[in-house]
Amino acid sequence: MKALTFHAGPLALAQIGAQGLRAQDIGIVPAAAGGPKGLIFQALDQWMFGEWFPSAPRERILIGSSIGAWRMAAACQRDPAKAFARLGELYAGQRYTSKKPTQQQIDEVVQGLLGEFVRGHEDDIVSHPHHRLHLLAVRGKGGLAAPGHPRAELRGFAAAALHNACSRDWLGRLLERVVIGDSRAQAPWLRERFDAFTTHFSSLTRDNLASGLLASGTLPLLMKPVTGIADVPPGSYWDGGIIDYHLALPYAKAAQAAGEGKADLVLYPHFTQHIVPGWLDKGFPWRRAARANRHWLDNVLLVAPSSEFLRTLPRGKLPDRADFKFYGLDHDERIRNWTRAMREGQRLRDELAEFVARPDLSRIRPL
Numbered sequence: 396m397k398a399l400t401f402h403a404g405p406l407a408l409a410q411i412g413a414q415g416l417r418a419q420d421i422g423i424v425p426a427a428a429g430g431p432k433g434l435i436f437q438a439l440d441q442w443m444f445g446e447w448f449p450s451a452p453r454e455r456i457l458i459g460s461s462i463g464a465w466r467m468a469a470a471c472q473r474d475p476a477k478a479f480a481r482l483g484e485l486y487a488g489q490r491y492t493s494k495k496p497t498q499q500q501i502d503e504v505v506q507g508l509l510g511e512f513v514r515g516h517e518d519d520i521v522s523h524p525h526h527r528l529h530l531l532a533v534r535g536k537g538g539l540a541a542p543g544h545p546r547a548e549l550r551g552f553a554a555a556a557l558h559n560a561c562s563r564d565w566l567g568r569l570l571e572r573v574v575i576g577d578s579r580a581q582a583p584w585l586r587e588r589f590d591a592f593t594t595h596f597s598s599l600t601r602d603n604l605a606s607g608l609l610a611s612g613t614l615p616l617l618m619k620p621v622t623g624i625a626d627v628p629p630g631s632y633w634d635g636g637i638i639d640y641h642l643a644l645p646y647a648k649a650a651q652a653a654g655e656g657k658a659d660l661v662l663y664p665h666f667t668q669h670i671v672p673g674w675l676d677k678g679f680p681w682r683r684a685a686r687a688n689r690h691w692l693d694n695v696l697l698v699a700p701s702s703e704f705l706r707t708l709p710r711g712k713l714p715d716r717a718d719f720k721f722y723g724l725d726h727d728e729r730i731r732n733w734t735r736a737m738r739e740g741q742r743l744r745d746e747l748a749e750f751v752a753r754p755d756l757s758r759i760r761p762l
Contacts, residue, residue, distance in 0.1 A: 396703045397701055397704075397746065398703075398742040398743050399698050399746040399750075400668060401696065401750070402696075402697040402698075402760050402762045403695065403696045404647070404689075404694055404695045404696075404761075404762050405693055406650055406658060406660075406693040406694045407695055411696065412754075412756055415754045416751050417451065420660045421448070421455060421660050422453070422454070422649060423455065423458065423646060423649055423662075425458050425642040425644070425646075425661065426460075426466045427636070427641045427666065428459075428461035428612075428636025428641075429462060429636070430461065430716045431462070431487075431733060432462075434462075434483050434487065434714055434740075435666060435700060435714070436664050436740060437740055438740045440466060441475065443664075444469075447748075454527060454579075454580065455525060456580055457471065458529040458644075459530065459642070460636040460640065461635060462612060464530040464611040465486075465608055465612065466479070467529075468513065469482045469512075470526060471520040471526045478512075481511075481512060485511060487714075487730050487734060487737075488730060489505075489508065489719075490726045491726075492724075493724075494720075494723050494724060498545075498618055498619050502619055505609065518601060521599050521600060521601055527576070527577035527579060527582075529574055529582075529599070530575045530576065530599065530610075530635070531611055532573045532610040532611045532613075532621075532635045533570045533633050533634065534570065534571045534573050534595070534628060535569065535571075535630060536569050536570060536571060537554075539555065540630060542620070542631065548615065559673065559675040563673065563676060564591035566638070566675065570592070571595060572595070572635075572639065574596050575627060576598070576599050577598075577599050578598040584644075584649040585644065585645075589648075595627070597627040597628070598626060603627060607624060607627070609621050610624060610634075615633050621633075636673070637674050640673050641665065641667075641669070643672040645691045646691055646693075646694055647690055647693040649694065650693065650694035660694050661694055661696065663696065663698070664743075665697050666699060666700060670683060670692070670697075670762075672684060672687070685762050692762045696759075708735075718732075718733070
């Protein structure tokens with residue numbers, strides 16, 4: 396049984412065919428939103444950021460939404476292996492006293508989680524010698540600019556869903572993308588306008604790191620919008636995955652910017668074989684990035700768990716937010732199964748390390 400699947404754009408496939416998959420060629424690592432699903436990459440992340448990338452130090456842009464942003468913040472800590480282990484422990488260890496916790500209860504648990512995860516590591520994360528962290532969040536406009544109560548927020552996101560159903564571009568009337576990123580990275584491929592969303596760029600600092608991570612993972616309606624983030628445009632902020640769920644971004648522009656013979660590749664550990672642009676696009680398969688903007692992915696190598704691997708996990712699937720409802724207040728059983736899934740993820744790490752050592756192009760499928 397193969398635990399990993401490999402999918403590549405044409406430029407990435409050609410580069411790997413000619414030179415193998417080399418750490419020095421990886422310039423960008425995206426990390427998707429998806430809640431507990433991201434936990435499956437704990438061992439792979441530990442190896443990639445703790446062993447493989449340090450063997451070929453260079454500037455790399457790490458960009459993520461929601462738990463993807465949290466994973467990339469772990470990668471920037473001084474001891475990434477320890478940081479990923481701690482993130483998994485803290486995220487899996489969430490406990491609530493009610494089957495239907497209130498916004499206040501969820502906010503308190505998540506803020507406590509992030510506080511413990513980040514505290515004492517702020518300077519390491521924002522000043523990493525090689526990694527350039529970028530957090531994605533969304534900022535409300537119109538009825539979502541400053542919803543005064545939960546009903547107003549509900550109406551605003553109902554309108555957002557209707558706008559998005561008509562056209563993803565229309566969602567830009569109610570939500571903006573905000574990138575809170577390392578000011579040392581130029582990243583013209585990201586800064587040049589590429590879609591209908593207004594995008595704001597703000598510098599990542601130790602003063603907005605924790606609140607930026609919180610905003611990037613703040614679920615609409617389940618959690619209160621984040622406000623008062625230092626050094627970013629004022630407003631109400633929510634989960635970056637609403638616009639950038641699987642980070643369908645114009646990565647190929649980075650390869651072009653690198654120049655001939657120096658193409659930057661994108662290594663994307665992803666929990667599914669598809670790239671869905673926004674959270675509200677999950678029900679629209681024709682909006683997948685490989686159909687709508689295939690050329691954006693020319694320099695991307697996506698590695699994802701195989702369906703055979705998924706069947707070996709507890710309940711035959713990745714951990715996900717539905718598990719909170721399924722297990723209810725039996726937190727111990729949920730934590731045991733999520734921890735087991737993270738241990739099983741060691742097979743993903745081992746297969747990627749084996750592929751790096753002995754690339755097998757026959758395993759790569761087109762994106």
